[in-house]
Amino acid sequence: MRWASALCLVSLAAIWGSSFLFIRISVPVLGPALLMEVRAALAAVFLLVTAGVLKKSLPPIQNWRHFLILGFVNSALPFLLFAYAVQMLTASLLSVISATAPLWGALIGALWYRKPLMPRQTTGLFLGLAGVSVLVGYDSAAQLEGASFALVAGFGAASLYGVASVYAQAVTHIAPFDNAHGSMWAATLLLLPLVPFSPVDTVPDAPILLAVLMLGVLCTGFAYLLYFRLVADVGASAALSVTFLIPVFGIFWGYLFLGEPVGWHTVLGTLLVLLGTALVTGFLPRFRQVVLSKAVDHE
Structure with a gap:
């Protein structure tokens, strides 16, 4: 992996790891629905401007059903669930919970395609379950009254990312940028009806507004661009390593x-x-193979 790609990888992990920090700062004032509506709208506008600058075409309107499905399972609903959960749980814990998305994806994919898990995958699921048990069992915030609902919401959001990954594998004819752009507008439309039920009692101050701006533009819109560049540079398998760095940064920012x-x-x-x-995910052997092949190509 080149230095530029490594820097892109670390930057993306740091950005996505900070999203729970910004949510935790701003959700007490704006509430989950309004905050996530603004997040999706800011990201959609940012991607629209980016499409204009890069001279990219707009997402094909005939794929509107696909964008609605993807916007619902990959953005609107998980955004809401994480925003609800962060009111009770720490940003650190939720950043680790979000990293279980590939575990959910593997389990859901095995059930959907009726393909049994390999022994390595089964072992990985049990290790992931053990890790979650340690985190939840000894985390003081997870023991508070009402935390059970927050945990269900957090794991529900992570599982939805797994559903989205399985769904996206079945729809390969749409470009990644179009998926990001179209689904973000769809998420904006889906969240809009909930805004009237999320009144704001306090006028947001400058730090809250800055957190919202960072969440929408940096952690959502700009992060997509970094991710697509990383996939183009090192491939999807190597780009998956960002999953393993997000909790590190999420814990660090929370601390x-x-x-x-x-x-x-x-x-x-x-x-x-x-x-x-x-x-x-079989990440380690795939990552080693990708890195070695890239090294051979550069030689």
Whole structure:
């Protein structure tokens, strides 16, 4: 992997890892529905401007049903669920929960295609489950009253990302940028009817507005561009390594800016989840093969 690609990878992980920080800062004032509506709208507008600058065509309107499905399962509903969960749980814990998305994707894919899991994948699922048990069992926030619903919401959001990945594999004729652009407009439309039910009692101050702007433009719109560039540079398999770095940054930002504790259970649980994800996705051998092939090509 070239230095430029490595920098892109780390930057993307740092950006996506900070999204839970910005949600936790702004959701108490704006509420989940309004905040996620603004997030999706800002990302959609950003991608529209980017399409104009890069002279890309707009997403084909005939694919509107696909964009609605993708916008619902990959953006609108998981955005809402994470925004609800972060009101009770720490940003650190949710960043690790979000990293279980590939585990859900493998399980859902096996059920959907009726293809049994390989022993390596089964081992990975059990390791991921063990990691989650350590995290939840020893996290003080997860023991509070009402935290059970927040945990269900968090894992529900992660599982929806797994559903989206399986669905996207079946629809390969649409360009990734069109998927991002079209689904973000679809998410904006889907979330709009919920806005009247999310009144704002306090006028947002400058830090809240900045957090919302960073969440929509940086963590959603700009992050998509970085991800697509990374896929083009190193391939989808190697780009998957961003999944393993997001919790590291999510925990770091939560500790640095929110004062969230980092105990032994945080480290152990995160390592088990990431190891389980690596086994389920077959990431390690694929990543090694991609990197070696890239090295041979450069020679």
